[in-house]
Amino acid sequence: MTDRMGLWPVRWDARLLLAVLVLFPFLGLGTPPLFDLDEGAFTASTTEMFLRGDFLSSYLLGEPRYDKPILIYWLQAASVTLFGHGEFAWRLPSALASSAWILATYAFATRVIGRSAGLTAALVIATAAGLAVITRAATADALLNLWLACAGYATWLWMREDDRRWLYAAWLAMALGFLTKGPVALVIPGGAMFLWCASLGEWRRFLAWALPLGPILLFLAVAAPWFIAQTFIEGPGFLAGFFLKHNLSRFDTPMEGHGGNYFYYVPVVLVSLLPHTGLLLAALGRLRAVWQDTLLRYGLLWFLVAFVLFSFSGTKLPHYVYYGYGGLVLVLAAMAERPGRRWLILIPAPLMFGLLLAMPAILAAVAGKLKPDDRLLLTGLPDAFGAAYWLWCGAALLLSLAFLVLRRIDTTRALRLNGLLAGVAMAAFLIPIVGQVQQAPIRNAARLAHDYPGELVLYGIDTPSFQTYAGRAVRKRAPHSGDLVLTRESRLAKLPGAEPVYRERGYVLARMP
Known part of the structure; x- marks a missing residue:
């Protein structure tokens, strides 16, 4: 066990590595254009807040967006207000959240395993192939992963140290996670805690975690007000859309074409962890030892909750399984502390x-x-x-x-x-x-469209980043006379009389007669 004064690296090279890892999410942050659909949808919805002058409700291309709660939109709005409407500013909240996630993971793994393990855990989050994408994406997922990590780590410290302040910290993190992406912020930590307690017969401990009056009141004080305000503004349709359609319905049927079989996440995990997949293979060969260690059992069950839950979900996206990586990296870091077959880890x-x-x-x-x-x-x-x-x-x-x-x-x-x-x-x-x-x-078409007269319309495509870059209201509908339309070359023939004003590699910006 490492005491609090000994959390930080002693050697200069380890200090340098930790600094590099914490800052790693900023590498290339503002270089690529915003990706559709996800980055485009989040940033276009935040852009619409400015256009509507409404920072309480989220809309996308003129329609209510009940997909996600409000926290990431507020953070993006604050960022672009301070730093301008560029890619760096749109992604800055995610990069800051990712840096905090890396630092929190290092501090926790160091505290409960050791400094070397803390650096390895931070390394995996900062540099694994799949996480390199999500840690610098202008979406809610980096922020959610921070809150999930904080909730899971605070829960373990509460159990280990019997300090009720950690229980409050866990429920505060879950409240912020709920404001970031909804019920999953409760389901993942709650499922991990339930299974861990069940495996040890620690039912009283689970009830003490799940039903604490003070922490629950804190959760409600943080998470509930926005949902109450939204229900008052939008009516019961908001609650039905958010909880039933965009949460429960995702488990019944694939949404937006994001489906897959029960083994969908097997290759996702193997590829997303590159070049650290060898640590996972080493862990699979030592499952008995992992299970016998109570901390590693907790990390394994945390990962399995996300892996199994989303394997059986109708809607599947690669980053869903990352919600379990806060626990998985503890197992991987422990494997690096006890390396077996060198070739397996490094190949x-x-x-x-x-x-x-x-x-x-x-x-x-x-x-x-x-x-x-x-x-x-x-x-x-x-x-x-x-x-x-x-x-x-x-x-x-x-x-x-x-x-x-x-x-x-x-x-x-x-x-x-x-x-x-x-x-x-x-x-x-x-x-x-x-x-x-x-x-x-x-991006190029949108910047050109910024100064053109007429309404902006998307026809036959779903690229909401067009609204972000244009900085103007965009609608997704059949074009009318005088509209400026973004479409694909194959659909241009369906717009008689449309006059192209810009073409680039299959995309056409055209003026309707």
């Missing part, structure tokens, strides 16, 4: 860098099977992967292979270097490249 890194080097060829092969509009979007794809991409990924592949065979470089250090190489590859190269290919035409 995923060169595999990942090899995959990144093959990515342009893979995308080119896939392009031939896409619809005509999407083939146009990928025009010039080989040029998007410049020399810097090839040099970084090629050097990273060679270094990761060297780390694998040179045993004088210990496994923990090799793991950390691989993580940093992979994190930079994702944040500084791959994500910006994909963003430019996928989203640049929409």
